[in-house]
Amino acid sequence: MAFDGIVVANLVYELKTELLNGRITKIAQPEPDELLLTVKSAAGQKRLYISASASLPLIYLTEENKPSPMTAPNFCMLLRKHINGGRIVNIWQPGLERILHFTIEHLDELGDLCQKELIVEIMGKHSNIIFCDAKGNIIDSIKHVSAQMSSVREVLPGRSYFIPDTMKKADPFCVSEEMFFSLLTEKAMPLSKAIYTSFTGISPTVAEEITFLCGIDSSIPAKELSGDVLHHLYNQFHIYLSDIKNNNFTPAIYYDGAEPTEFSSLPLTHFKNYSRREFSSICLVLETYYSLRNTLTRIRQKSADLRHIVQTALERNRKKYDLQLKQLKDTLNRDKYKIYGELIHTYGYNLEEGAKKLEALNYYTNEMVSIPLDAGKTPAENAQRYFDKYNKQKRTFEALSHLSQETKEEILYLESIQTALDIALTEEDLSEIKEELIRSGYMRRKFTRKKIKIKNQPLHYISSDGFHMYVGKNNLQNDELTFNFAVGNDWWFHTKDAPGSHVIVKSEGRELPDSTFEEAGRLAAYYSSMRGGKKVEIDYVEKKHVKKPKGGKPGFVVYYTNYSLIIDSDIRQITPAD
Structure with a gap:
């Protein structure tokens, strides 16, 4: 995540607009490393959330309130004593550092006007x-932060505040072309890394963007670039940063499907x-992004037990399947023993x-064969011994063929549940998967007086031609979509030979255009184990040709006539329904 100096510059610009000359009316400390300031300004009452958490340092405006402890911590009481009722007269950022300064004007104990600085450092574990x-x-x-904790800077009452320059980075706004060349060429590392390790406030993502805009391979060391290319890079560097000086920000979140990846x-x-x-606001970006990330993290944590159950069952069935295939391989020569008995x-x-032994002509192949014999048995007994061996391996083959097919289907079914866990975005999704595992015998149902009803909806998209497309998030939803929701002339899509969601396109009696077929195919590819593939084979057929075999597991269907298409799994251009 690029919570870099550029994002902080955007925050400073936005907070100035919303909070400047506002009065601090309430100070709370919901957690040991969090502050929640309520500020009343010309723009109205705002809440400023500040977190110095080592794992998730943040600062943004929010509408949400958080409960505070009954007894306020010492730091909170100190701030209330000094700046409660104070006016925010300036918000600024030193250089492009990940630091925000709030200059607050207030009256001291004698009634004299004075100023204090509230400094927020967004620096990972050092926040x-x-x-x-x-x-x-x-x-x-x-x-x-005592001297035992840091040899660079103590953060204790009475000490002088300063910004530690541990990385010896240059201010990107003040760098000359000569210094720019010197900083990059003296480092034996890829160009993008040389950029973000040389200048404050520049993240690896931004360094990649600058090299991309220049059309330069970011993995090439700067010392291998010509002077003209470096001059072009220097100009692009300043063009990119000029948007910061001009406050020309465009806050955005980048999604990989439904999952936020970067902001x-x-x-x-x-x-x-x-x-x-x-988004219209960087605060809204941060609140949305981290809320979604927290939700996904929580869902992954809650799905850990289900994943363990599925993974354990998968490993057991895969071992069983490998053993069955090995035993089947041992029966491949069973016909040889039957021929030996006949030749004897x-x-x-x-x-x-x-x-x-018996040297004899194999009249099936016209080749001579040597048949080992038990010297203590008669020819008839030797022949019967080979017939018995043949019959035993024949029975083994027939039994294992059936068992191995069952095991293979069980593996495919468990892989489909694994895919459903990857797709799950809500607790309702996990509840439905848990219910499926209970019905399939992989989990025991806990006794409860109150029966829990699961009301979970499939994913819903609108094609570019206005057709409604629905995606099942698990096997129970797949069955519901295909056999209860869809009608005969609706179209059904699924990845070929891979676990994934059933996708239904409601035709409403109309003929589907090619673009809708392609979009539905992309959805089927994305919501499957083939996500990320550029060439995924998709089977599609009218729903009336899809059948549920008797005793088939949830999500398992058969069809005998179908069409196929090969498509990528990029769904960025497909519109989710509201």
């Missing part, structure tokens, strides 16, 4: 919220494989007593 006086002395901080304040044109959604019956009348 902090620091409260300083007008001279830059630290009054207190939400996290104390930015400036366009990222090299993200060709992701869909882009613009045919040529064994002139065998000497105690013979250990």
Whole structure:
């Protein structure tokens, strides 16, 4: 995630618009490393959420309130004493650092006007919220950093505040062309890495974007580039950063299907494989992005037990299937023993007593064969021994053929549940998958007096030609869509020989255009184990030709006549229904 200096610059611009000259009316500390400031300004009452969490440092405006502890922490009480009722007179960013300064004007104990600085550092595990006086002395901080914790900078009351320059990075706004060349060419590393390690506020994603705009391979070291190419890179670098100086921000989130992958304040044109959604506010971007990411993370955590059950069953069935195939392979030569028995019956009348082998002509192939014999048995007994061996392997083959097919179907079924877990986005999705595992015997149903009803809807898209397309998120939904929701002339889509969702296109008695067939095929490819593939084979057929075999597992269908298409799994241009 690119929470870099550019995003902070966008935040500063936006917060100035919303909070400047506003009065702080309430200060709360919901968590040990969080602040929630309520500010009343000309734009109305706003809540500013600040988190110095090591795992998720954030700052944005929000409408949501959070419950506070009954007893306010010391840092919160200190801020209330000094700046509650204070006026925010300036919000600024030093250079392109991931730091925001809030200059707050307030009356001290004697009624004199004075200023304080609330400094928010968004620096990963080193994030902090620091409260300083007008001279830059630290009054207190939400996290104390002693000399034992950091040899670079102490963050303790009474110490002077300064920005540690540990990386020796240059200010991108002040760099000359000569210094630009020197910084990049002295580092024996790929060009994009040289850019983001040389300048403050530049993330790896932005460095990739700058090289992409220049048409330069980001993996080439800068020292291998000619002077003209470096000059072109320098100009593009400043053109890109000029949008920051002009406050020309375009906040957006980039999605891989339904999953948010990246956010930015400036366009990222090299993200060709992701869909882009613009927002009017960087605060809205951050709140939306991290809310979705938190939801997905929570869903993945809650699905861990289900995944373990499915994975354990898969491993067991795959081992069983491998053993069955090995045993089947051992029965491939069973006909040989039948022929041996026949040849002994045919040529064994002139065998000497105690013979250990029989040389005979195989009248099926006209080749001589050597048949091992048990010297202690008669020819008839030797022949019967081979017939018994043949019959045993024949029975084994017939039994294993049936069992291995069942095991293979079980593996495919478990893989389809695994795919459904990958698609799951809500707790309702997980509840439905859990119900399926209970019905299939992989989990036990816990006793409960109250019966839980699952009301979960399939995914719904609109084709570019206005046709409604529905995607099942799991096997139970697939069955419901195909056999209860769809009618005979609707079209059914599914990946060929791979687990995935059933996709239904409602035809409403009309003929589907080619573009709708392609879009439905892309949905079937994306919501399957073939997601990300550029050439995925899709079977499609009218729903009336899709049948449910007797005793078939959820989601399992058969069809005997179908069409096929090969399509990619890119659904960025397909519109989800509201």
